[in-house]
Amino acid sequence: MIKIAFFVVLALVLLSGLIFAPEHPGLAIHPMDQFEIKPLFGGDHLGTFTPTNQTLWMVIAIVGIVLLLVVGSRGRAIVPTRGQSVAELAYGFVYKMVEDVAGKDAVKYFPGIMTLFMFIVFANFLGLIPTSFTATSHIAVTAVLALIVFVFVTVLGFVKNGVGFLGLFWVSAAPLPLRPVLAIIEIISYFVRPVSHSIRLAGNMMAGHAVIKVFAGFAAALGLFGFLPILAIAAFYALEVLVAFIQAYVFSILTCVYLKDALHPSH
Secondary structure, eight states: HHHHHHHHHHHHHHHHHHHHSSSSSOHHHHHHHHOOOTTTTSSSSSOOEEEEEEHHHHHHHHHHHIIIIOOOOOTTOSSHHHHHHHHHHHHHHHHHHHHHHHGGGGGGHHHHHHHHHHHHHHHHTTTSTTTOOOOGSSSHHHHHHHHHHHHHHHHHHHHHHGGGGGGGGGGSOOGGGHHHHHHHHHHHHHHHHHHHHHHHHHHHHHHHHHHHHHHHHHHSSSSGGGGHHHHHHHHHHHHHHHHHHHHHHHHHHHHHHHHHHHHHHOH
């Protein structure tokens, strides 16, 4: 299986080098062109409801999730199929993460965190396919996901704890003169959460893909010695596979941390 995975990655790397290579030899590399949002059916106009390449790949991600979690596991066989095994593995992984980080009383919110995790994982991995589009490389997508988490945990915190939720910002263990200063710092850091939450995911996905595009341009420009950048692309591609999963995990685990703060706000 390891050998097969290696040759698959190598084939994708070679294919991406050919597809993303500049049209004319040289170093005219434009790594950010791959993140351009374009109308799906041609034209230049981008309206509020215009279907775009980003829309297409988000829909593909959703369809993939449905195929895996609904269609792939509908048999519920005692001896699971590969699809059912992957679905059960993902379910157990996220469930344990929610229970360990946020506590057993947070398990009731597991479906939302599972949805976030699966969408980000699928969007990240689909973006590794040559000529595809990485939806999570755009702050417009990741900011919406982060704002959904931020608004939900904030409302939940006040619903569950009332005014006691403000105890999240009052560090009772600190000396009394420092508590007002720390409260201001805690409030600022709380409202910065959706910014860091969204930029971390989008920035990591964009940076890795841009680096691969740059090396792909070098591979085309160097001709006979193009195998050197291809080796670098192979290394970065393997790293991007790891990053695609880790960023989904980080986004989800931070959501669990914020959920824990909403359910148990006192320091």
